[in-house]
Amino acid sequence: MKRLKIILGKILLCFLLLSMLSCEVSTKNPDTLMDPDAYLYTSLDSTLYRISPYSASVTPVCPDPLCEHDNAQCPFWQICLARMETVGNCLYYLRESGGWGEYYKKLCRYDLVSGEYTVLYAPKEGSMTELFATEEALYFNFAKPDGEGWNTFDVCRYDLSRGKIRVLNDEPMNSAQWAYAAENGRIFWLDLRSNMYYSTDADYGDRRDGERGFSPDATRENYQFDLENLGLNQETLVYEYRMNRIDRTTGEVVTVFDRVSYIPIIYGDRIIYAKADAPTYLGLVYDEMLGEWVEDYDRWGGKYYICELDGSGEQLLCDFGAISFTIPQITNLSYEKNGVGDWIALWAQHYAPVDESNSGKITYDRSALLLINIITGEIKEATIEKKS
Ligand SMILES: [Zn+2]
Numbered sequence: 357m358k359r360l361k362i363i364l365g366k367i368l369l370c371f372l373l374l375s376m377l378s379c380e381v382s383t384k385n386p387d388t389l390m391d392p393d394a395y396l397y398t399s400l401d402s403t404l405y406r407i408s409p410y411s412a413s414v415t416p417v418c419p420d421p422l423c424e425h426d427n428a429q430c431p432f433w434q435i436c437l438a439r440m441e442t443v444g445n446c447l448y449y450l451r452e453s454g455g456w457g458e459y460y461k462k463l464c465r466y467d468l469v470s471g472e473y474t475v476l477y478a479p480k481e482g483s484m485t486e487l488f489a490t491e492e493a494l495y496f497n498f499a500k501p502d503g504e505g506w507n508t509f510d511v512c513r514y515d516l517s518r519g520k521i522r523v524l525n526d527e528p529m530n531s532a533q534w535a536y537a538a539e540n541g542r543i544f545w546l547d548l549r550s551n552m553y554y555s556t557d558a559d560y561g562d563r564r565d566g567e568r569g570f571s572p573d574a575t576r577e578n579y580q581f582d583l584e585n586l587g588l589n590q591e592t593l594v595y596e597y598r599m600n601r602i603d604r605t606t607g608e609v610v611t612v613f614d615r616v617s618y619i620p621i622i623y624g625d626r627i628i629y630a631k632a633d634a635p636t637y638l639g640l641v642y643d644e645m646l647g648e649w650v651e652d653y654d655r656w657g658g659k660y661y662i663c664e665l666d667g668s669g670e671q672l673l674c675d676f677g678a679i680s681f682t683i684p685q686i687t688n689l690s691y692e693k694n695g696v697g698d699w700i701a702l703w704a705q706h707y708a709p710v711d712e713s714n715s716g717k718i719t720y721d722r723s724a725l726l727l728i729n730i731i732t733g734e735i736k737e738a739t740i741e742k743k744s
Contacts, residue, residue, distance in 0.1 A: 396694070396701050397440065398725075400740070401425065404432035404440075404447075407738060409699030409727045414740040417447075419471050428452060431473040436460055441489035443516065445469045448476075448494055450487050457507065459485035459499050463514070476514060477521060484512075486548075488535035492516055493558065495535045495543065500528065509533065511560055524560035537572045544570070570604070574622055576665055578604050581622055586615070589632060594618070594655050596632045601666070612667040617656050623695045626662050626730060628673060633657030636677045638707060639718035649717060654682040662730060674733040680707055681724060681735075698731045701738070 396407040397417070403425035404417045416425055416432075423430050433451065440449040445468050450460035463477040463484055477484070482500040489495070494514040499507040508528035514521045531549030538544070542555045544567060553567040574581040584598040599612040599620060612627070620629035636658035640649040658677045663670040676683060681704040694700050706724045710717040725738040 393442070394696060396696055397437065399435055399437040400742070402434050403430055404435050404437070404449075405740075407701055407725065407727075409696045409701065412727055412736045412738045414725060414738050416741070417466070417468075431464065431466060434460075436485075436487070439485075439487040441487060441494070443489050443491060448487065448489055450484050450496070454483040457501065457505065459483040459497075463487070463494070463496065476519070486532050486534045488538075488543075490538045490543070490558070497532045498523070499532070506530070507532075513559070537570065539572070568604075575604070576622070576625065579665070580604050581612070581627075583616075583619065592617070592632060592635055592655055594632060594635075599627070599629075599667075612665075613663070613670075621694050621700060622665075623700055623730065625665055627665060627667075628660055628662050628700060628730060630656045630660055630683070633659060636682075638682060639709070639716050641707075641718055641720070652718070656683055658682065660728070672733075673730065674728055674735055676704070676735075679735065681705065681726060682707060695730070698729050699727050700730060701725060701727050 394408070396409070398405050398407060398414070400414075405414050406417050407414050416423075418425055418430050418432050420430075425433060427433060432449075434453050436450040440447060442448070447466045447468065449464055449466075450462065451464055452461045453459075454461050461478060461483055462475050465474045465476055466472075467474075476494075479498070482498055484496050484498055486497045487494060493516055496512050496514070498510045498512050500510075502508050508530060509532050510528055511524045511533050512521055513524050531547055534546045534548055535543050536546055541558065542564075543558060543560070544553065544555045546553055546569065552565065553569045554563055554565045555567045556563050568580075570580045580602045582600045582602055584600055586596040586598055588594070589596050594617045596614075597616045597619075598614050599616055601610045601612050602608070603610075613629075615632040617630045617632045620627050634657065635653035635655045638652045638654055641652040642648075643650045654676065659675045660673040660683075661670055662673040683702065683704050694702070702725075704724050704726045705720050706722050707718045707720050709715075710719050725740065727736050727738055728734070
């Protein structure tokens with residue numbers, strides 16, 4: 357269950373700021389603004405791309421038209437997208453993988469308005485992992501080889517106003533500590549080896565053990581959303597889940613709905629999900645291993661639904677059966693959010709007939725980034741600008 361909560365933190369991705377500001381954000385034209393909240397981000401070919409749901413375009417964040425984005429000169433090469441953070445107009449991130457057993461070598465800031473790129477810290481020895489940001493500070497783990505093939509870890513705090521780094525723990529630790537949330541002046545941590553949750557003050561003091569793990573991205577008001585694994589459906593071969601809503605004060609658990617297939621998205625004040633519907637038949641695909649054509653299905657049903665946070669008002673959002681895409685899964689697309697304004701984004705697989713003979717034979721010819729409007733159900737495919 358704890359593991360699931362981590363997955364929730366990573367995959368039940370929603371957009372906390374938008375939930376508060378959704379009206380403002382959806383009415384301005386984000387394409388004219390270097391506003392980090394107006395875009396989704398993803399990494400392609402080891403560099404950072406921004407996705408504009410409005411123009412349905414995917415472009416490199418690196419502003420240099422001559423840059424190939426494939427070496428250390430590119431400010432976003434080998435970025436750790438999963439732990440990228442946004443504070444004000446700036447992106448903060450770790451990048452450039454170290455050698456065997458190492459994490460990332462550079463702590464970086466990129467100002468989206470001025471275009472200024474700064475390496476805040478690049479230790480000669482050791483590497484960094486588990487970046488987390490509050491409005492005041494960056495937290496990360498400094499990892500140092502212990503000489504026996506492992507690392508020791510120090511929790512570090514980079515003060516954003518003073519630009520100073522401090523080690524917060526007394527003795528190096530034998531496991532990484534992931535700061536996953538900040539709330540009411542407390543920082544919430546997960547020890548990545550023991551899987552223990554705890555909280556501290558902003559300077560890593562006043563430790564309180566036994567905190568309940570939660571994901572800020574899956575929290576609305578005083579409710580934490582959580583998934584209960586109901587196991588593999590032997591007929592559809594899809595894992596099914598029950599979605600619960602937990603009162604964070606009383607611990608009371610209420611089922612929002614049963615039999616969700618795959619991980620839902622909590623976005624703003626809505627939940628978007630696939631149900632354990634009957635699989636949608638797609639066609640015959642050639643199985644290289646078997647050397648024959650076999651029937652293939654969209655096992656997740658091919659439909660997305662949307663409902664209120666309490667499970668009421670369920671509506672069919674879109675049906676992929678009408679178009680030539682299949683959703684293999686909701687992919688962890690874009691660090692901590694899955695949508696902008698009225699749009700969510702997800703990766704899909706495009707398929708097409710192999711010929712015009714109505715043989716029912718299909719081939720998967722490319723992966724596609726789809727943008728789905730959660731009000732109208734409109735689906736559009738983004739154009740990805742790539743260096744040839
Ligand atoms: Zn570049």
